[in-house]
Amino acid sequence: MTTRESATVESGNGINLDVRIYKPAPEENDSTTSHQKVVVVLVHPYSVLGGCQGLMKGIARNLAEQGVAAVTFDMRGVGKSTGRPSLTGFSEVSDVIAVCKWTSQNLSNRILLVGSSAGAPIAGSAVDQVDEVVGYVSLGYPFGWTASILFGRHHKAILQSPKPKLFIMGTKDGFTSVKQLANKIQSAACRAETHLIEGASHFQLEGPSFDTEMASIIVTFISSL
Numbered sequence: 001m002t003t004r005e006s007a008t009v010e011s012g013n014g015i016n017l018d019v020r021i022y023k024p025a026p027e028e029n030d031s032t033t034s035h036q037k038v039v040v041v042l043v044h045p046y047s048v049l050g051g052c053q054g055l056m057k058g059i060a061r062n063l064a065e066q067g068v069a070a071v072t073f074d075m076r077g078v079g080k081s082t083g084r085p086s087l088t089g090f091s092e093v094s095d096v097i098a099v100c101k102w103t104s105q106n107l108s109n110r111i112l113l114v115g116s117s118a119g120a121p122i123a124g125s126a127v128d129q130v131d132e133v134v135g136y137v138s139l140g141y142p143f144g145w146t147a148s149i150l151f152g153r154h155h156k157a158i159l160q161s162p163k164p165k166l167f168i169m170g171t172k173d174g175f176t177s178v179k180q181l182a183n184k185i186q187s188a189a190c191r192a193e194t195h196l197i198e199g200a201s202h203f204q205l206e207g208p209s210f211d212t213e214m215a216s217i218i219v220t221f222i223s224s225l
Contacts, residue, residue, distance in 0.1 A: 001025050002064040007106075011076065011083070011098040018080035019073040019099060020053060021107070022064040038134065038222045039108040040070045041100055045206060046118035047078045047085035047092070054079075056116065058211030059218070066219050069107060073099050075122075088150050089122040096126040104132040112222055116206055118142060121151040124158030135164040135225050137218055140205050143176040143184050159184065164191040166221050168214065170200025 007019040040063055045051030053072035060070035075092045076083030086092060100111055111133045115123030120138035127136050136158060142151055158165060165188065169181055178196065185192050195217055197205060204210065 002061065007102070009073070009098050009102045011095045013083075015076050015083035015095070016081065017073050017076070017095055017099060018053070019071060019102070020057075020060070022060040022070045022072070024064045024067045024069060027067065036110065037108055038068065038110045038112050038225065039103055040068055040112045040114055040218060040222075041096070041103055041123075042070060042072045043096055043113065043115040043119035043123040044072070044075065044078075045116050046089075047075050048087065049118075051075075051116075051118065052078050055206060058208045059114075059215050062212050062215030063218065066215060068215075068219055068222065071099060071103055071107070089118060089154065090125070092122045093125045093129075096123055097129050100126065100130040100133060104130070108132075110134050110225075112137065112218070112225070114139065114218060116140065117202065118147075118151060121154030121158070124161070125154045127158060127161050127163055133163065135166075135221065136161070137166045137168065137221060139168050139214060140170065140173055140202050141167055141176065141181075142202075143180050147175045155184070159188045159192075162190045164193075164221075164225060166193050166195060166217075168195045168197065168205070168217060170197045170202060170205045172199055173202040173205070175202050 042056040063070040074081040077085035114137045116139040120141040
């Protein structure tokens with residue numbers, strides 16, 4: 001049976017983050033230590049528009065059911081986490097780094113960072129600031145022109161990262177067109193892949209009906225790392 005635990009992680013400047021850990025049932029005859037297994041840290045959508053870790057709960061549970069531990073958390077100013085959210089997400093990068101550092105010290109030294117919607121650029125800016133992060137997955141990265149007004153300065157960090165990257169997006173995403181995504185990936189360094197979900201919109205991809213599929217794609221990507 002999978003389990004859920006809670007923790008509080010300090011992000012600096014007195015900001016405390018509410019964290020939840022979803023753990024798979026222990027496997028018999030598994031010689032791999034917990035610190036050798038990849039743990040997924042999930043970064044929720046835009047705080048200013050109501051993004052919270054509850055939106056990542058379904059994926060986290062599905063990952064745990066498939067044998068992969070997952071960590072969710074509320075970024076600053078959301079839920080029980082203290083502090084105030086920022087418009088561009090640059091303050092929240094510190095939150096992602098803090099949770100990844102805590103994860104590396106308490107759960108595993110191999111982390112896959114997964115960001116949803118606006119959480120994708122925020123997570124992307126943290127990837128190369130944490131040595132223990134071994135890869136990155138985005139769910140609906142907002143590369144489009146309008147979203148780039150807020151998040152455009154995050155693009156360079158993930159596109160130039162040498163770590164393996166997977167960009168999942170619905171073909172009907174209202175913030176980024178399939179062509180815009182393809183153009184961005186062409187400029188990406190090292191291993192960068194896309195996975196398109198036919199007919200899915202941006203907010204459908206965030207919804208619970210896709211949680212199982214997202215978890216399965218993430219597990220497959222982990223097996224390739």
